[in-house]
Amino acid sequence: MAGKPSPIPVDQSIELFYDLKKPLIDDPSVYRRLVGQLMYLTITRPDITFDVNKLCQFAMNPQNIHLQVAYNVVHYLKGTIGLGLFYSEDSDLILKTYNDADWRSCLDTRRSTSGLCMFLGSALFSWKSKKQDVVSHSSAESEYKAI
Structure with missing residues (x-):
């Protein structure tokens, strides 16, 4: 699998969904x-x-x-081989959490995806990404469900 290294994992303009007109892969x-x-x-x-x-x-x-x-x-x-998680020994022990959601990102189900990450000081120790259970009617509702 030869190829040039990429600065981003996925081009965000690519929308992934099932295209019924295109064939499935062989294996x-x-x-x-x-x-x-x-x-x-x-x-x-x-x-x-x-x-x-x-x-x-x-x-x-x-x-x-x-x-x-x-x-x-x-x-x-x-x-990006040199990137990864780093846990510093001299970090403050303040708990910080961040969350976000994108509205109707799944073209197949029209459901939103929520994301959450938790830091203890500067060290990331937990994260989660999940498709929401129900369809949100607005971006504000999607954000509210993410909280």
Whole structure:
């Protein structure tokens, strides 16, 4: 899998969804293995968590575009080998949490995705990305549900 390193994991203008007119990939196990390995990497590389979460949603019937986006994440990892989590011993012990949501990001279900990260001092120790349970009628409602 040769390719140039990428400065971003996924181009945010790419919208992933099932296109019923396009064929599925011949061997879905290749896609599933790759996405499974990327899931494991999210333990130390939370910067790819959102994109890997999105790719996991297509594990049942992946198409070529989904596999190409997964390869783009690998190219990003290749270009950012020195990045990862760092836990400093002389950090303050103040708990900070941040959350956000994107409104109707899933084109198939029209549901929003919420994200949350928690810091103890400057060290990230927990994060989560989840598709919301119900469809939000506005971006404000989506943000409220994320809280």
